């Protein structure tokens with residue numbers, strides 16, 4: 378029985394991103410050897426997040442309340458909304474500190490082959506959000522920060538079409554030029570995309 382539990386733990390650990398069966402075995406043994414210091418706190422952390430975290434009613438970010446701390450923050454720009462594919466993208470933009478507005482997390486990109494259509498991404502919820510924004514604020518801007526893949530571009534294009542009825546500015550991230558990166562070190566495709574996606578300055 379005990380062996381089955383351990384096998385089950387290793388099997389589950391091996392499904393985590395970046396872990397294969399061998400790293401899962403190492404992780405399991407590490408946890409068993411450090412039961413008090415690491416394994417029990419990890420077990421509690423997993424339980425807490427599984428039970429108390431849920432999607433924000435407004436933006437789909439993770440939160441323990443109905444609304445996340447970003448949606449609830451009155452100091453953030455109420456008329457700027459950044460649409461991202463995943464929560465990891467939201468975290469990346471937050472880490473950079475360049476954006477002080479609100480977010481909407483799609484939870485993926487449009488990919489009909491994988492069964493992700495407009496309803497799976499909650500595009501209707503986004504349209505309602507934008508509609509409410511336009512009723513309450515002026516000079517609204519939506520930044521479509523989906524990835525530079527074909528699916529990401531398709532998603533941005535689709536959302537831009539759905540938001541055409543509103544008088545808002547819709548912009549797209551200029552992809553590919555790293556901060557401090559020199560243009561001549563970029564490959565042509567990346568540079569072309571960054572150039573096409575250029576946004577007005579000032």
Ligand SMILES: [Zn+2]
Pocket residue numbers: 433434435436437438444445446447448449
């Ligand atoms: Zn939120």
